[in-house]
Amino acid sequence: MKMRVFGLFIVLSLLLTACNPKNDEKTIVMGTTEGLYAKVIDQALAPALKELGYKIEVKKYVDFVTPNEELVKGEIDANMFQQRLYLDQAKQHENLPIVALTDIPSVGLGIYSNELTSIDDIPNGAWITIPNDELGTARALHLLEHQGLLSLNEGASTYTVNESNIDSNPKNLQIQPVLTAQLIASLASGNLAIIPDNYIIVNEMELDDALAREQLNEELNYIIAVNEEDKDQDFAKALNEAVQSETFKQSIDKHFQGFGK
Secondary structure, eight states: OHHHHHHHHHHHHHHHHHHOGGGOOEEEEEEEESSHHHHHIIIIIHHHHHTTTEEEEEEEESSSSHHHHHHHHTSSSEEEEEEHHHHHHHHHHSOOOEEEEEEEOOOOEEEEOSSOOSGGGOOTTOEEEEEOSHHHHHHHHHHHHHTTSOEEOTTOOTTTOOGGGEEEOTTOOEEEEEOGGGHHHHTTTSSEEEEEHHHHHHTTOOGGGOSEEOOOOGGGOEEEEEEGGGTTSHHHHHHHHHHHSHHHHHHHHHHHTTTTO
16 A cells, blocks of 8 residues: 555656646757857857746758758757848748748948048048958948948849949949958958958957948848748747847847847
8 A cells, every 4th residue: 555655656746747847848959050140049049048948959050051951851940040031042942941930139241440440531542351252242332332432333133233333432442352251351451341240259359340330121130940830839939039038138238249239
């Protein structure tokens, strides 16, 4: 009889433990690429999810194709590495059942200089380096246009413009596309460089030192993506809630200079 009572006690204890949310820690497998967003997951998203009873497992990739492929296959639950524009373009080429779950702090561009302190100080013939990838070049040229430093051909495609689309360059800026990884080094020999926020942060420079910052539109925002069939699952709701939480926002301010604002 005593053994039966003891056994019943153990069963009841196990049931109570299983029903206790504090002991029901769930895991979200998140795909990302090495760099800034891997750190955002570790230092901002993970603490926010922990408060919601979730833990996160990170899977890192070295390219921009595999994270979406493995998301579709169910190898990961979500990914954080791409802009809304990139996902939209990928879905045009392949029938990917992936949706943007929520926007996250997003990498913009800034105009930096070791010698100038204002856009008004840019001299005629100034040498400026910009990212050499297609989208980076287009964004950099639009940033210069928004600052009144040049104008682009009317009707030019927004995300594929290059130096050949420059209609007016009143300061005769010498624009040189270079590898993004070389932009910071190029400041030593050039007047200006247009540099993505993530390179500024990881090199422990100050975002506030930018002479001007890019204003991102929705297409250029970075996102957390999930499979469409999972967008209403509890883990997806937890991801969205975590990104909106004060814990996440305060961690971004503390560790990443509040980038993406």
